Amino acid sequence: MLSDIWLVVVKEYREVLLRQGGRRANILNMVLIFAVFGVFMPLQTGEWWVQQPWTPIFWAWLPLFLVSALVADSFAGERERHTLETLLTTRLSDKAILFGKIAAAVIYGYGILLAVMVVSLFTINIAFAAPRRLLFYRPDVTLAVIVFGFLITFMVTVIGVMISLKASTVRQAGQALSLGILMLLFFPGLILGYLYRVLPGDTQVRLLDFIEQLNPSIVLLTVALIFVAVDAIFLAIAMKRFRRSRLIDE
Amino acid sequence: MSEIAIRTQGLTRDFPSVRAVDSLDLEIPTGVVFGFLGPNGSGKTTTVRLLLGLLEPTSGRAEVLGHDVTVDPQAVRASTGALMEHSGLYERLTAQENLQFFGRAAGMSRGDVKARIRELLEPLDLFDRRGEQVGTWSRGMKQKLAVARSLMHRPRVVFLDEPTAGLDPVAAAGLRDDLARLVAEEGVTVFVNTHHLADAERLCHQVGVVREGRLLALGHPDELRTAAGGRRLEIAGHGLGDQIREALLAMEGVLEVRPENSRLLLDLSPDVRTPDIVRLVMEHGGEIEEVRRGSETLEEAFMSLLEGGADAV
Numbered sequence: 001m002l003s004d005i006w007l008v009v010v011k012e013y014r015e016v017l018l019r020q021g022g023r024r025a026n027i028l029n030m031v032l033i034f035a036v037f038g039v040f041m042p043l044q045t046g047e048w049w050v051q052q053p054w055t056p057i058f059w060a061w062l063p064l065f066l067v068s069a070l071v072a073d074s075f076a077g078e079r080e081r082h083t084l085e086t087l088l089t090t091r092l093s094d095k096a097i098l099f100g101k102i103a104a105a106v107i108y109g110y111g112i113l114l115a116v117m118v119v120s121l122f123t124i125n126i127a128f129a130a131p132r133r134l135l136f137y138r139p140d141v142t143l144a145v146i147v148f149g150f151l152i153t154f155m156v157t158v159i160g161v162m163i164s165l166k167a168s169t170v171r172q173a174g175q176a177l178s179l180g181i182l183m184l185l186f187f188p189g190l191i192l193g194y195l196y197r198v199l200p201g202d203t204q205v206r207l208l209d210f211i212e213q214l215n216p217s218i219v220l221l222t223v224a225l226i227f228v229a230v231d232a233i234f235l236a237i238a239m240k241r242f243r244r245s246r247l248i249d250e
Numbered sequence: 251m252s253e254i255a256i257r258t259q260g261l262t263r264d265f266p267s268v269r270a271v272d273s274l275d276l277e278i279p280t281g282v283v284f285g286f287l288g289p290n291g292s293g294k295t296t297t298v299r300l301l302l303g304l305l306e307p308t309s310g311r312a313e314v315l316g317h318d319v320t321v322d323p324q325a326v327r328a329s330t331g332a333l334m335e336h337s338g339l340y341e342r343l344t345a346q347e348n349l350q351f352f353g354r355a356a357g358m359s360r361g362d363v364k365a366r367i368r369e370l371l372e373p374l375d376l377f378d379r380r381g382e383q384v385g386t387w388s389r390g391m392k393q394k395l396a397v398a399r400s401l402m403h404r405p406r407v408v409f410l411d412e413p414t415a416g417l418d419p420v421a422a423a424g425l426r427d428d429l430a431r432l433v434a435e436e437g438v439t440v441f442v443n444t445h446h447l448a449d450a451e452r453l454c455h456q457v458g459v460v461r462e463g464r465l466l467a468l469g470h471p472d473e474l475r476t477a478a479g480g481r482r483l484e485i486a487g488h489g490l491g492d493q494i495r496e497a498l499l500a501m502e503g504v505l506e507v508r509p510e511n512s513r514l515l516l517d518l519s520p521d522v523r524t525p526d527i528v529r530l531v532m533e534h535g536g537e538i539e540e541v542r543r544g545s546e547t548l549e550e551a552f553m554s555l556l557e558g559g560a561d562a563v
C-alpha cells in the first residue's frame with residue numbers, strides 16, 4: 001500500500017512539476033518563493049520576524065498557494081489528458097490513488113513551507129544576529145507553524161482534490177479552488193467580526209476580557225484539535241466520493 | 251475442455267436514456283482472441299468497463315478469470331490489462347517512465363520492469379526511443395506503446411477498445427501485425443472491441459456481433475461469413491440473358507437473380523445444389539467462365555447481420 005502511494009506521488013512530480021516546458025516555470029516559481037519569503041520579507045521585518053507571535057498566522061497561508069496548482073491538476077488533469085480511465089484499470093486501489101494524490105501535494109507544500117522557514121532563519125541570523133548570539137524562532141511559534149502548517153496544508157489539499165475530482169478541466173478546478181481559498185481566508189474573519197459587532201457594548205468588553213485571560217496554549221491546542229477533526233471529516237468525505245464506478249459513470 | 255476466461259450472464263447496464271448493454275451472455279475460453287464487433291454506440295466500451303469493474307451492472311453478472319467483477323474487481327484488474335478508448339499514456343513522461351509506472355503499479359519488481367521494457371519495445375522498434383517524451387510521438391507510435399503498456403505485467407486477459415481507431419491504413423495494418431504476433435507469443439486471452447472488420451479478420455478466433463447492446467451473432471469469422479453469405483452464388487460468363495434469368499427464377503429454391511455486368515448474382519435457399527444451377531444455365535445456352543459461392547466479405551456479412559437482426563446465426 002505504502003509503495004503504491006509513493007508510486008503515485010513520484011508519478012505526480014514527474015508529470016506535473018518536472019515536465020518539460022513547465023520545468024523552467026516551476027524552478028522560477030520556487031526561486032521567487034524563496035526570495036520573497038525566505039529573504040526579502042525577513043529582511044524587511046527584521047529581528048521581529050522570528051520573535052513575534054503572529055508569525056505562524058503569516059506562514060499558515062503560504063502552503064495554500066503552493067499546493068493549489070498541484071491539487072487542481074490531480075484528477076481534473078488526468079481527466080483532461082485522458083489518462084484517468086487507464087489509471088483506474090490498474091491494480092492500484094482507490095485508496096492508493098487518492099492518498100498518492102493527496103500525499104504528493106502535502107509533501108510538496110509542507111516541505112517548501114519548512115524549507116522557507118529554515119532559509120529565513122539563515123537570512124535573519126546573517127543580517128541581524130549580534131556576535132555570539134544566534135536568533136531563533138520562539139519555541140511556541142516553531143511548534144505552532146509545524147503543527148498548523150501541516151493541518152492547513154492537508155485541509156486545502158483534500159478540499160482541492162475533491163474539487164478536482166468533480167471538475168472537468170484543470171482550469172475550472174483551479175478557479176473553484178481559488179474561490180474556495182479566498183472564502184477560507186476571509187469568511188471566518190468576516191463572520192467573527194460581524195458577530196462581534198452585533199454584540200452589545202458591555203458584552204464586547206467582557207468577551208475581550210475573557211479572551212485575554214485564556215491560556216494561549218490551551219487555545220492553540222483547541223484550535224489544532226478542531227483542525228484535526230475538520231481534516232478527518234474532509235478526508236472521510238473524499239474517500240467516500242472517490243469511487244471508481246462513480247468517476248466514469250456520469 | 252479449456253478454461254473459461256470471461257463469462258457473462260444476463261449482463262445488463264442501463265443509462266438514464268439508453269440500455270447500453272442488454273442481457274449479454276458470453277463465454278470466452280482462455281487463449282482465444284475474441285472480437286466484439288458493433289457499430290458506434292452499440293455498447294462495446296460499456297461492456298469492457300463492466301468487465302473491468304469500472305461500472306456497475308444494472309443486473310446480471312460477469313466473471314473474469316473466475317473473479318466476479320462486482321465482488322472482487324481488484325482481483326480482475328490485477329490479472330488483466332487494458333487499452334481503453336484513449337491510449338491513456340502520460341504524454342509528459344517518457345515511454346520508459348510510462349511503462350515503469352504501469353509495471354510497478356501492477357506490482358512488478360524493478361528488475362522485471364527493466365527486462366520487460368526491453369522485451370516489449372525492441373520488436374516494436376521503440377526501444378531506442380524509450381527516453382523520449384511520449385507527447386512528441388506520432389499516433390501510431392503511441393498506440394503501439396499503449397499496446398505494450400497493456401501487456402506490460404503479463405496479464406492473462408487483455409481488453410483492447412478499438413486499438414486501431416484513428417490510425418491511417420498503413421499504421422493500422424502494422425499494429426494489427428504487431429498485435430497478432432504479441433497475442434501468439436504471449437498466449438494471452440484477448441477481448442478486442444472494433445468496428446474495423448479487418449481487425450476481426452486478421453486477429454480473431456471468435457467474433458460476437460453486437461447492436462444496441464444485444465448480441466446478434468457469435469462464431470468464427472468464417473462461420474459468420476458463410477452463414478450470412480453461403481446462400482449466394484456468383485456466375486460469370488457469356489450469354490447470361492433474360493431467358494436464363496427467368497429459367498433460374500422458375501427453379502425451386504432460387505430466391506433472386508440479379509444481373510451485374512456479365513455476371514449473375516443468385517440468392518439461394520441453403521438446399522439448392524450448385525451443379526443443378528450450372529446444368530440449368532448450360533441447358534439454356536449460357537457459357538460459364540466462373541462460379542463462386544459464398545464470396546461475401548466479412549463486411550457484407552456484418553452489415554447483413556446488422557440489417558437482418560438476430561436470426562442470422
Ligand SMILES: Nc1ncnc2c1ncn2[C@@H]1O[C@H](COP(=O)(O)OP(=O)(O)OP(=O)(O)O)[C@@H](O)[C@H]1O
Pocket residue numbers: 248249250265266268269270288289290291292293294295296297445
Ligand atoms: N456514462 C454514460 N452515461 C450515459 N450514457 C452512456 C454512458 N456511456 C455510454 N452511454 C451510452 O450507452 C450506449 C453505448 O455506448 P458505448 O460507448 O458502450 O458504445 P460503443 O459500442 O463503445 O460505441 P463506439 O463504437 O462509438 O465507441 C450509447 O448510447 C451511449 O450514449
Ligand SMILES: [Mg+2]
Pocket residue numbers: 294295296335411
Ligand atoms: Mg467505444
